[in-house]
Amino acid sequence: MTTQPEAEVQQRPHDPDLLLQVEGCEKSFPGVKALSGMRLDLRKGEVLGLVGENGAGKSTLMKLLTGIYEREEGSFWLNGEPLEVRGTRDAQEKGLAIIHQELNLVPHLTVAENIWLGREPVGGKIFTRPREQVSRTRELLESLGLPLDPNTVVGSLTVAKQQMVEIAKALSFDAKVLIMDEPTAALNDAEVEQLFGLIRRFVTRETGVVYISHRMPELKRIANRITVIRDGRYIDTMAMDKTSMPEVISKMVGRAINTDARPENVRDDRPVILSVRNLSTKSLLDDVSFDLQEGEVLGFAGLMGAGRTEVARAIVGADPITSGEVVIKGRPVTIRNAAQAAQHGIGYLSEDRKRYGLMLALPVTHNVALSSIGGKFSGFGFIRDKAITAATEDARQLLRIKTPSVRQLVKYLSGGNQQKAIIARWLVRDCDVLIFDEPTRGIDVGAKEEIYQLLNRLAAEGKSIIMISSELPEVLRMSHRIVVMADGRITGTLPAGATQEAIMALATHREDDEPLPAPDSDAPIIPNDEKAEQ
Amino acid sequence: MSSTAPGAPAPAPTTVAAGGDAKASAWRQRLQQLAALGGLVLIFAAFSIASPQVFPTYSNITNILFSAVVVGVLSLGATFVIITGGIDLSCGTGMILSGVMAATFIVTWGLPVWLGIVLAILFGGLIGLVNGVNVAIAGLPPFIATLAMMLVAGGLALVISNKAPIYFDSQDHSSFTALSTGNLIPGSGFPNAVIVLLVAAVIAYVILSKTILGRYDISIGSNMEATALSGINVKKWLIIIYSLAGTFSGLAGVMLAARLGSAQPTGGQGYELQAIAAVVIGGTSLSGGKGSIVGTVIGAMIIAVINNGLQIISVPQEWQNVILGVVIVVTVFIDQLRTRRTTTT
Ligand SMILES: Nc1ncnc2c1ncn2[C@@H]1O[C@H](COP(=O)(O)OP(=O)(O)OP(=O)(O)O)[C@@H](O)[C@H]1O
């Protein structure tokens, strides 16, 4: 039942009871067949989960539906009517709204200006009407229950709030179908709750949501049905309450995945490789001290804004420190920039791949090799292109980076595969200490497991890893010890067997001690977790 | 493989077929590289038709090549800076100052010609080094840092030369002028300056495409913050890149002085814009991250062909810049059309 016979695909008539129907959809890019014979049914009043490996074609399908790409073959129906999409604006006016994997707002404009960009209320055809624009925005935000001020400049908002603006913008078109492409990748648990509330309010008998995500527990909670695609082909659709996560995952990846590789225990007498002493920065960090042992995975947990990324950036010299020191193998060192950090054997992978990681218009080879170009990939200043290509090919196989060629420009890779490329950058460089900030952001379940196993292996070989992650199960799964931060301070260090509750208690620890969040707000992500089944 | 003509009962909305996408795109990329060259050929053909007797002759073509040397060498250096997303406004007056220094070393101080040349080129590199420090360490925007240097270098050229040209001795320093007007290939009438340009272009090409400097150059222009976080000392490399650009303008200064047989303390302004124009016509993006030495050389040639051709068909001098301006707009517009199309589909 995995692959449909072609005859059946062709004869499926369109069903007027469906809100949105896609049939026989094809799309190719140079060297890649991104979609072939793709189909999709969205019923009225449902949230349809859409899952598939990195590069399976999820984003491409949604971009076809919303007029960003032109489809080559296939037909769409909306409410039983044939649907023809000519460009993004046309899609919006026909009721198809999309929240993209990457945010698309103008940072120096206000919330209201962003929402009405290109269709500002005008008087006399020339003059904008800012007051009307603001009041209409306020109504919109109120109707959606979004706590935002229309006059705030978007660039000053957190990623989560910016996402809210994107949603408000999408819904301002009176959307019938709302498509969300990994909307929670950068959200914390409370913000995810807010998003779910919004989705539930949006879904009526006349509307529906397509929800793309790699986070299985979230899908369990929000989706009614789930459609699995693989390698650009439709595989299956299942009712959420009649399937299990292992089933979904096996349909998705088409191979067995070992989900219980655990880190080996580290003895306490291992030498300390990196020691951070009383680190403070002007903006946030306050007296941060911790030790990283050789061969250890040290997890960093905390809410967004707790200062985990700031610790990483301070260590590698990306941000100036006001006091404190970094000690490597017993010797205090001064690190003023990431180049010096790398010389001391410390590599830092940023959480924001687009801004601090990728060179979008350059090939995969360059993106993978960058950190090592001055080292093993050159001799007397001359590039050793063959060595770069060979190393990139190795990384491509190791991490299953899906691309027609290592010469492909990185911007043409899917989001998850872009992430794999910058992980590869630091694997190629061969550092002693790896600081990975949200390394699995946007990476599919199967590949995540493989990355976990890879990191375990690196640690077993004696590399030391600091792993910053907002996904608690990931931190619990990977870490030998867990450092928890809140408001720029370390509030505690927990051993490997700690519970999510213990971490949350430390993560929300404040002077004015807020109550702990409801237990189910930190949805577990381990697929066979009982809690998610409820 | 499963080409789906929608089944009989289905009202089939017309589908937009964009077949052969892969091939089309490969062609488009090849076109992109050839576009500037195509423009050059087109312009060349047009002038050849307009003036078949004079324009396409051997002696006129060597003339064109000869006149492309100074802007050509300048624009090679400018390419590296522009790829970082920066700009070098000081290369014109920097070139003039380097020429004055060459004359000072050789004529005033009596240093051997070869040493004077080397020192003058290095002096150009020093000007670039100061630019690099101002941009990378002091954090000045490249436009401002090099605008200031443009004024400083232009002023110093006047001060050092006492506001008067310094002439090379036609006997003692004949080897200096031979650098430009001599014929290494005897009897060919092919000036050495063109050989210098070719050698300089090959060196620039190798640096950009085969060395770490070239890779870092492109990387910094693509995403400076990401490059820095990847463990690359961006400040150091920026200084090196600006110094390299300065070195090329030092060489341009030597070539100009050798052609004229004297170091002129004025007249540098305007060259920087011609150099930038050559780079841009050659397809290097002013926003950085992308550039081509071959393109830059073609860009310099286009400028030289236009200037020469217009003179030959007796278009008044004052119209030449107007036409050059139009050419810049047209080529860059076409280039942007192409890139826009390749990124959105
Ligand atoms: N503009 C493009 N040009 C060339 N290839 C592309 C382009 N967009 C996508 N692709 C390719 O099409 C395939 C599907 O990509 P898509 O972005 O749809 O994946 P996805 O399912 O969204 O993956 P992810 O979970 O990583 O976001 C990938 O192999 C990708 O490399």
Ligand SMILES: [Mg+2]
């Ligand atoms: Mg995607």
